[in-house]
Amino acid sequence: MQQLVKDTNAWACYDCGKCTATCPITRAGADYSPRRHVLAANLGHEGEVDRDPSLFACLTCSLCDSRCPAEVGYIQLVQKLRERAFDASIQPECPHGGALQSVMRMMAKGGAQQNRLTWLDDGLETAPAEGEVFLWTGCTVYYDAFFPEFGLATVAGTRAAVKLLNHLGVTPVVSPDERCCGHDLLWNGDRASFEALARHNVELVKRSGAELVVTPCAECARTWLLDYQPFLDGLKIRVQHLTEYLLERRDDLDFKNSRTSKITYQDPCRLGRHLGVTHAPREVLAAVPGVELEEMRRSGRRGACCAGGTWSNCDRFAKKIQVERLREARATGAEVLVTACPKCQVHLACAMKDPNIGKEIAIEMRDVAEVVASALV
Amino acid sequence: MTQQVSPSAKNAATSPTVFDPRIVVFACNWCSYAGADTAGVSRIQHQPHFRMIRVMCSGRIQPAFVFRAFEKGADGVLVSGCHFGDCHYIFGNERAVEQFAKTMNVVKLLGIEEGRLRLEWISAAEGGRFAEVINEFTDQVRALGPSPFAAEDAIAEIEAPEGGGCQHSDADSDSDAGGGGH
Numbered sequence: 001m002q003q004l005v006k007d008t009n010a011w012a013c014y015d016c017g018k019c020t021a022t023c024p025i026t027r028a029g030a031d032y033s034p035r036r037h038v039l040a041a042n043l044g045h046e047g048e049v050d051r052d053p054s055l056f057a058c059l060t061c062s063l064c065d066s067r068c069p070a071e072v073g074y075i076q077l078v079q080k081l082r083e084r085a086f087d088a089s090i091q092p093e094c095p096h097g098g099a100l101q102s103v104m105r106m107m108a109k110g111g112a113q114q115n116r117l118t119w120l121d122d123g124l125e126t127a128p129a130e131g132e133v134f135l136w137t138g139c140t141v142y143y144d145a146f147f148p149e150f151g152l153a154t155v156a157g158t159r160a161a162v163k164l165l166n167h168l169g170v171t172p173v174v175s176p177d178e179r180c181c182g183h184d185l186l187w188n189g190d191r192a193s194f195e196a197l198a199r200h201n202v203e204l205v206k207r208s209g210a211e212l213v214v215t216p217c218a219e220c221a222r223t224w225l226l227d228y229q230p231f232l233d234g235l236k237i238r239v240q241h242l243t244e245y246l247l248e249r250r251d252d253l254d255f256k257n258s259r260t261s262k263i264t265y266q267d268p269c270r271l272g273r274h275l276g277v278t279h280a281p282r283e284v285l286a287a288v289p290g291v292e293l294e295e296m297r298r299s300g301r302r303g304a305c306c307a308g309g310t311w312s313n314c315d316r317f318a319k320k321i322q323v324e325r326l327r328e329a330r331a332t333g334a335e336v337l338v339t340a341c342p343k344c345q346v347h348l349a350c351a352m353k354d355p356n357i358g359k360e361i362a363i364e365m366r367d368v369a370e371v372v373a374s375a376l377v
Numbered sequence: 378m379t380q381q382v383s384p385s386a387k388n389a390a391t392s393p394t395v396f397d398p399r400i401v402v403f404a405c406n407w408c409s410y411a412g413a414d415t416a417g418v419s420r421i422q423h424q425p426h427f428r429m430i431r432v433m434c435s436g437r438i439q440p441a442f443v444f445r446a447f448e449k450g451a452d453g454v455l456v457s458g459c460h461f462g463d464c465h466y467i468f469g470n471e472r473a474v475e476q477f478a479k480t481m482n483v484v485k486l487l488g489i490e491e492g493r494l495r496l497e498w499i500s501a502a503e504g505g506r507f508a509e510v511i512n513e514f515t516d517q518v519r520a521l522g523p524s525p526f527a528a529e530d531a532i533a534e535i536e537a538p539e540g541g542g543c544q545h546s547d548a549d550s551d552s553d554a555g556g557g558g559h
Contacts, residue, residue, distance in 0.1 A: 097439050097441025098445065099441035106444070109526050112526070118486070142486055146440070146483055148479060
């Protein structure tokens, strides 16, 4: 515990309470306090704070970290405390009965040949195993299969990502052997399954000979950039979110004139705060002719989280956060809510199913890649 | 519940070359479970390689139940309920169909053979049909061989479901804003 307090800078906490004051779920009314966890960790209350089931209520959106004057790494602390809780058989109350966790654990076990590339069209050029650029597609195809009632096509973002890379003259590797990046299991405290996935995925990219991994998913980007570091084992690769890559190669994108549409942009917590990428998606969207970006009240590093990042914290507070966020989006007058993470789409679409206020908060959603790809020549 | 050993199963148990699958059967309280009971009372012989889980209604069998069974190493999963129009809760089995479709979608993506998962309607009176379905499904799964996720300790895991995996949440009842959810 002492080492943990040192590693996460928790010892520097001076009890100001900014974390609890900014925490989205506390503000939504949950009996939750990041400060309480930090102070308990500092006091070395072994067997208490790391057995607290409320640890799993944290969205790990990192808003508290971004406000903390003492630079305490609260979400890092939560991640480690969850691992200890998990080892003591304290588990999150997973929505959907833990279905998604089971799917991810099956991928971690391996053994079956997934059928995950059903979305690849004839028009898309990809390489199955080797190439310079690896497109890390993420699990959008699973989300669409699991949430048919939302009528979403998050996989359209993945397809658009291939289209964009093809447009830039890149034939990306899209592998049928890709597995879940392990993001959710890691944040659920299941380190053993995460490590199995990390080792498999790093090996897969290593075998492809790719020097660059591009992903349209904010969570995959975070996991590859930060959490896979110890597993890279000498592998020299660059990892970029798709929007960062597009920004680098903006001059090579040929756009046609498209009709003017007003959009607003939802910063995924993983991309905006965890990785600090708020600029790239906006620049890329600005380059698209006819797109007019209207910011929401809270945007960029202050952006509100979709409140469901790790499939472990769906409750009435999460719903409240989502409804509030959608009202903000509607207030901008935008026609389309653009995001860079498929999970934001899933969770916000769920909030829109509300039978009472669904109509008030409904807004069309699309991935950044879709918006950019639809304007290509 | 009936778990009588058929002659063929006895042979299977002694011969190491025949694979005995581990099958999880979800049965609704009102029809399928009672159907299994009828099979037992009527002394109808069938293969014994399944573990039965009774639920109040087939509409309760959400994808998580099935995935959990596969994750823990089940070789096949059978979902069963009342015939259409017979549901004790009027439309529970219609929900079961929706849930099953969703489950099948993901099972296919994961690369689990479709033949390992089946939906069947068995009424309380259909003891013979229960035995028939069990025999047929067991043979089908046997032909497919062990599940890719079957671990060495899978039996222990199935029989003592502690540790690993998530507790079930009733987030729905907690949520005042409604939404899709389960």
